[in-house]
Amino acid sequence: MSSSINLTLKIWRQPHSDALGSLETYTLDHISTDMSFLEMLDVLNEKLTKEGKDPVAFDHDCREGICGMCGAIVDGVAHGPEKEVTLCQLHMRHFKSGDTLVIEPFRSRAFPIKKDLLIDRSALDRIIQSGGYVSVNTGGTPDGNSIPIPAKQAELAMDAAACIGCGACVASCPNGAAMLFTSAKISQLALLPQGQVEGKERALAMVAQMDSEGFGNCTNARECEAVCPKGISIRNIARLNREYLTAVLSEG
Amino acid sequence: MELNARVPAGPLAEKWDNHRFANKLVNPANRRKYRAIVVGTGLAGASAAATLAEQGYQVQVFCIQDSPRRAHSIAAQGGINAAKSYQNDGDSVFRLFYDTIKGGDFRAREANVYRLAQVSNEIIDQCVAQGVPFAREYGGTLANRSFGGAQVSRTFYARGQTGQQLLLGAYGALSRQIKAGRVAMFTRREMMDVVLVDGRARGITSRNIITGEMESHVADVVILATGGYGNVYFLSTNAMASNVTAAWRAYRCGAGFANPSFVQIHPTCIPVHGDYQSKLTLMSESLRNDGRVWVPKNQGDLRKPADIPEAERDYYLENKYPSFGNLVPRDVASRNAKEQCDLGKGVGSTGLAVYLDFADAISRDGRETIFKKYGNLFQMYEKITDSNPMVEPMMIYPAVHYTMGGLWVDYDLMTTIPGLFAIGECNFSDHGANRLGASALMQGLADGYFIIATAVANYLGTNKLEQINEHAAPFLDSRRGCEDRIARLLKNSGGGPAGKCTVDEIHKELGRLMWDNCGMARNATDLQAALEELPKIGKKFWDHVYIPGNTREINQSLERAGRVADFLEFAEIMIRDALTREESCGCHLREESQTEEGEAKRDDANYSHVSVWEHGGDGAPKLHKEPLSFEFVTPSQRSYK
Ligand SMILES: Cc1cc2nc3c(=O)[nH]c(=O)nc-3n(C[C@H](O)[C@H](O)[C@H](O)COP(=O)(O)OP(=O)(O)OC[C@H]3O[C@@H](n4cnc5c(N)ncnc54)[C@H](O)[C@@H]3O)c2cc1C
Ligand code: FES
Numbered sequence: 100m101s102s103s104i105n106l107t108l109k110i111w112r113q114p115h116s117d118a119l120g121s122l123e124t125y126t127l128d129h130i131s132t133d134m135s136f137l138e139m140l141d142v143l144n145e146k147l148t149k150e151g152k153d154p155v156a157f158d159h160d161c162r163e164g165i166c167g168m169c170g171a172i173v174d175g176v177a178h179g180p181e182k183e184v185t186l187c188q189l190h191m192r193h194f195k196s197g198d199t200l201v202i203e204p205f206r207s208r209a210f211p212i213k214k215d216l217l218i219d220r221s222a223l224d225r226i227i228q229s230g231g232y233v234s235v236n237t238g239g240t241p242d243g244n245s246i247p248i249p250a251k252q253a254e255l256a257m258d259a260a261a262c263i264g265c266g267a268c269v270a271s272c273p274n275g276a277a278m279l280f281t282s283a284k285i286s287q288l289a290l291l292p293q294g295q296v297e298g299k300e301r302a303l304a305m306v307a308q309m310d311s312e313g314f315g316n317c318t319n320a321r322e323c324e325a326v327c328p329k330g331i332s333i334r335n336i337a338r339l340n341r342e343y344l345t346a347v348l349s350e351g
Numbered sequence: 352m353e354l355n356a357r358v359p360a361g362p363l364a365e366k367w368d369n370h371r372f373a374n375k376l377v378n379p380a381n382r383r384k385y386r387a388i389v390v391g392t393g394l395a396g397a398s399a400a401a402t403l404a405e406q407g408y409q410v411q412v413f414c415i416q417d418s419p420r421r422a423h424s425i426a427a428q429g430g431i432n433a434a435k436s437y438q439n440d441g442d443s444v445f446r447l448f449y450d451t452i453k454g455g456d457f458r459a460r461e462a463n464v465y466r467l468a469q470v471s472n473e474i475i476d477q478c479v480a481q482g483v484p485f486a487r488e489y490g491g492t493l494a495n496r497s498f499g500g501a502q503v504s505r506t507f508y509a510r511g512q513t514g515q516q517l518l519l520g521a522y523g524a525l526s527r528q529i530k531a532g533r534v535a536m537f538t539r540r541e542m543m544d545v546v547l548v549d550g551r552a553r554g555i556t557s558r559n560i561i562t563g564e565m566e567s568h569v570a571d572v573v574i575l576a577t578g579g580y581g582n583v584y585f586l587s588t589n590a591m592a593s594n595v596t597a598a599w600r601a602y603r604c605g606a607g608f609a610n611p612s613f614v615q616i617h618p619t620c621i622p623v624h625g626d627y628q629s630k631l632t633l634m635s636e637s638l639r640n641d642g643r644v645w646v647p648k649n650q651g652d653l654r655k656p657a658d659i660p661e662a663e664r665d666y667y668l669e670n671k672y673p674s675f676g677n678l679v680p681r682d683v684a685s686r687n688a689k690e691q692c693d694l695g696k697g698v699g700s701t702g703l704a705v706y707l708d709f710a711d712a713i714s715r716d717g718r719e720t721i722f723k724k725y726g727n728l729f730q731m732y733e734k735i736t737d738s739n740p741m742v743e744p745m746m747i748y749p750a751v752h753y754t755m756g757g758l759w760v761d762y763d764l765m766t767t768i769p770g771l772f773a774i775g776e777c778n779f780s781d782h783g784a785n786r787l788g789a790s791a792l793m794q795g796l797a798d799g800y801f802i803i804a805t806a807v808a809n810y811l812g813t814n815k816l817e818q819i820n821e822h823a824a825p826f827l828d829s830r831r832g833c834e835d836r837i838a839r840l841l842k843n844s845g846g847g848p849a850g851k852c853t854v855d856e857i858h859k860e861l862g863r864l865m866w867d868n869c870g871m872a873r874n875a876t877d878l879q880a881a882l883e884e885l886p887k888i889g890k891k892f893w894d895h896v897y898i899p900g901n902t903r904e905i906n907q908s909l910e911r912a913g914r915v916a917d918f919l920e921f922a923e924i925m926i927r928d929a930l931t932r933e934e935s936c937g938c939h940l941r942e943e944s945q946t947e948e949g950e951a952k953r954d955d956a957n958y959s960h961v962s963v964w965e966h967g968g969d970g971a972p973k974l975h976k977e978p979l980s981f982e983f984v985t986p987s988q989r990s991y992k
Contacts, residue, residue: 101624114904115904115905131625131627133624133625133736133737134625134627135629135735137629138627138628138629141627141629141855142627145853145855147899148848148853148897148899148908149848149853150848151847151848151899152899153899153900154899154907154908156905156907158417159591160416160421160423160590160591160592161421161423161425161426161590161591162590162591162629162630163426163630163632163731165425165426165512165515166416166421166423166425166426166590167418167420167421167425168416168417168421184734188734188735190734190735190737192737213561213905214904214905217905219417220417220418221417221418221538223418224418224419224420224526224536224538227420227522227523227526228526228527228529228530229530230530231523231526232481232482232523232524232526232527233480233481233482233523234527235477235480235481235524236402236405237398237401237402237405237477237524237800237801237804238473238477238800238801240473240476240477240479240480241476241480242476243435243475243476243478243479243485243493244437244492244493246479247487247490247491247492248487248491249487249489249491250486250487250488250489250491250494253484253485253486253487254484256482256484257484257486257509257510257516260484260509260516260519261510261512261515263515264418264420264421287482287484288482291482291484293479293480293481293482294482
């Protein structure tokens with residue numbers, strides 16, 4: 100049943116990239132437990148607007164857990180306390196009246212803060228640009244059924260392909276690594292026949308790009324897997340390492 | 352305004368080939384001299400941009416989000432149609448064409464729809480080649496399902512994330528071209544205006560969302576792939592940034608807007624639960640394959656569903672439509688839900704919901720089977736509502752979902768402005784008055800991968816364009832106009848918020864007006880009333896809206912304000928369009944035009960046309976008509992009894 104709760108929020112406020120930021124405290128009463136976390140922030144922003152204050156900037160779009168645009172650290176955990184959901188899918192029924200919530204942006208050397216909770220994740224796009232695709236032009240492709248793919252293999256590829264590119268893995272990693280993200284794309288393509296042709300080049304290029312963006316190394320802390328809203332497994336990282344090693348060895 | 356659809360001659364099946372042969376081409380070595388702007392990176396925009404760049408054009412691409420991968424297309428769940436007939440169940444290009452044109456209630460152009468069905472198969476091949484992980488049978492071939500009441504299994508899917516996987520495929524292709532240096536990608540940009548030089552589209556003005564700067568971009572063609580306008584209702588299943596701005600700015604520059612009142616309202620969404628609600632969540636229509644829709648027979652029956660005996664339940668779809676039952680098309684299912692709720696038989700805390708009950712399916716097929724089929728959806732429902740559909744029936748209510756209306760385009764997907772093209776949901780071309788499930792993804796990719804490049808080559812091959820740059824007067828004027836508009840939006844904000852209203856308050860007010868008067872069922876009285884009410888909301892907005900912050904920074908309130916300002920203007924042609932179409936067709940039910948049994952009644956003698964609206968400056972918008980003639984199919988009345 101829906102009820103209403105009162106909250107204290109400590110939110111990271113930072114006017115722009117070069118400014119110093121700090122946690123500001125707000126109180127918010129009568130929050131329906133049926134609200135989503137982002138709707139709670141909407142209510143806060145309407146209140147701030149009406150008080151003549153600057154609303155909190157945060158990214159969001161689909162509000163159903165698929166676009167990967169939303170995200171914040173809530174009480175130290177990316178996307179908050181519930182497993183396998185994005186911030187927009189988190190509902191206020193997971194909190195109690197009187198709770199104090201600390202809300203901060205996803206932090207990483209490679210993700211500059213633009214304003215408040217809004218960050219720049221374009222480094223992830225550049226990793227994909229370096230090779231996260233099959234190099235086919237439009238047109239002239241063979242019939243879809245000409246390459247049979249075992250259902251199980253397709254399912255495994257789909258597990259990896261489910262990544263929404265939100266960056267929670269990076270923000271949770273003690274080293275700021277983008278390994279879970281990168282390995283998800285490498286795995287998807289490594290598991291499919293279409294991805295074989297460029298497998299080696301892809302692994303080398305994507306890992307090189309990852310390093311040059313300032314992402315850290317993987318030390319198996321497994322924090323990434325724990326916060327991933329899509330349940331992407333770190334087995335993908337093992338697969339990336341295999342692909343990468345094979346590539347390095349054969350390139351000699 | 353001249354509406355020449357430029358439909359190629361010849362038999363239906365040969366038109367596209369004839370057209371491609373007759374069209375001019377651009378020599379590969381010359382293509383790099385031409386620039387194309389693509390606004391939007393959904394399925395339509397991403398596929399178009401990648402394809403044009405592969406062919407050698409210089410492409411500039413724009414999107415609102417921080418990455419092209421996040422466009423609204425990412426949220427599509429159910430699947431994509433194609434006429435592969437892999438299941439050997441009688442499907443064909445002609446059948447897909449026929450189903451689409453009939454599903455659209457004979458309000459779309461035959462030639463365009465036929466071409467869509469023709470290229471549908473190539474789309475699947477393309478996506479497979481890109482590594483899109485479609486569902487597979489155990490033997491390794493592609494799996495299909497029947498979707499949205501279709502009688503053949505022609506829908507390809509990737510779990511419940513088909514849109515995501517197709518978009519990531521197109522995003523991959525786009526990323527490859529960015530890496531190759533043939534695409535310049537501009538993220539976090541909002542297009543504010545189309546720039547016309549000598550009557551032709553030669554560029555755009557965009558606002559950098561991070562810095563607030565107005566920027567000019569020059570090109571030889573401009574392609575809009577900016578999605579649908581469902582958010583005019585405030586609440587819809589669309590992503591929050593979905594808007595009408597790009598299409599509306601084009602309209603204001605002279606592009607015709609076709610059938611703006613054709614809006615699809617999806618029957619199976621999670622009901623509204625509070626006034627803080629920001630968006631509505633779609634529950635896949637596949638649920639109607641096993642769920643039974645019902646309401647209590649008695650008005651105001653507040654008992655729990657389990658306490659209402661069979662004899663006191665009204666399975667109204669099964670009773671009214673014995674042959675289609677719970678699988679009637681979207682518009683019919685939506686209208687009937689509204690009717691039951693209007694009769695006071697709705698359920699839930701607001702009375703605006705009906706049950707979708709899996710109890711019979713569970714006792715017939717077993718818990719495990721049903722959970723395997725719908726577990727994902729049930730969990731998603733439970734996350735939002737805190738109720739488990741395996742234990743108690745789901746509650747659903749219709750929600751605004753898709754807009755069939757959009758910029759008018761000819762066979763080459765060109766608007767009435769030369770050099771300005773519109774693809775994907777932002778054009779009107781293929782779905783008539785109602786879209787079939789799994790056909791939007793197909794159309795977006797058909798336009799982007801297989802149609803637009805031919806059209807662009809023909810345009811560039813037949814027109815000589817002057818060299819210009821962003822210092823030309825039309826670009827300056829456009830930038831200045833956009834800056835002025837932002838200044839006007841901010842003019843009330845000096846004295847603080849006291850006594851003013853917020854952007855969202857106005858947007859909600861507009862949404863309610865449209866939902867109540869230009870929603871699932873429409874009549875002249877209500878539409879007239881809405882037409883009178885609308886300018887009052889507009890005036891309130893311009894006189895009283897308070898927007899915090901300023902223009903040279905990230906200002907999300909200002910972004911929303913710009914979009915709401917355009918929705919407020921756009922709503923007028925939606926209402927006028929609904930008012931002038933005095934027939935019922937597809938999604939558009941005019942209460943005055945119903946059969947004796949209360950079903951939608953089409954009026955082919957008077958309304959077999961596309962309604963196209965032209966900006967009238969300070970005067971009223973002007974209505975033009977593109978007559979629709981059916982040479983290859985005979986319009987029939989839909990019947991689902
Ligand atoms: C929940 C849901 C489920 C769906 N499921 C299905 C399904 O199963 N099958 C199916 O066929 N269809 C489905 N649809 C419909 C389908 O997803 C859409 O019609 C389709 O994806 C639209 O694609 P598009 O490329 O035209 O536009 P969009 O994907 O909406 O992309 C619009 C792009 O334009 C950009 N943009 C917009 N305005 C501006 C501006 N002013 N300046 C700069 N950039 C701008 C945006 O940033 C974005 O990149 C579904 C829709 C919803 C809402
Ligand atoms: S807003 Fe799209 S994932 Fe949260």
